[in-house]
Amino acid sequence: MLTPPSSLPFPIRKECPPGACDCRRDELLGDPQADLRVLRLTREEEKRLIARIEAIASYAELLRIGQRLEEQLGVRISIAPGPNEVRTVRGFAIDITTVPGLCRKTRQAIPAAIRRCLDSHPEIAFAILDAHDLLGQR
Incomplete structure (x- = not known):
């Protein structure tokens, strides 16, 4: 039974x-046990x-x-250095869990925004590399 959107608080x-999208929104609304937070x-x-x-x-703000x-x-x-060298922010692997109800465009927009943030704040990119011990300071 499909939960009508008007009945949600x-x-x-x-x-x-x-x-246009593979978000499976209808499946999510049809399951009474589903987690609707993403909607x-x-x-x-x-x-x-x-x-x-x-x-x-800052890196702390990104984590928050x-x-x-x-x-x-x-x-x-999850943001981690990619399997190859990290010469630019494109070298980071930014993954978002695929949850039902999360729009395809959103799954693309969030990593793009993170990359733009890393472009404008390279110190965050270095902090990510350091957190994964790629700068050898530990």
């Missing part, structure tokens, strides 16, 4: 055009999130945003 993301990320909230990610100024995303939406982000 919070606004949810509008449906993507048919065939709270409306398009307006997504724009605010992307702007917030781009404005991050990742933790809040996991707590509030159930979305886990």
Whole structure:
């Protein structure tokens, strides 16, 4: 049975055009036991999130945003050096857990925003490398 969006206590993301996304929103709404937190990320909230990610100024702040995303939406982000050399921010592997209800465009926009943040704050990129002991300082 499909849960009508109007019966939820919070606004949810509008449906993507048919065939444009693989978010499985309808499956999520049809399961009474499903975790609906990710549907709270409306398009307006997504724009605010992307702007917030781009404005991050420290590695600690980046970790905090990742933790809040996991707590509030159930979305886990992992940022690690890629399997090859890291010469630019493109060398980082930024993965987002695929959870039902998370739009395909959002799964692409968040890593892009993180890369833009790393471009403008290279000290965060160095902190990520250091956290993975790639600078050999430990």
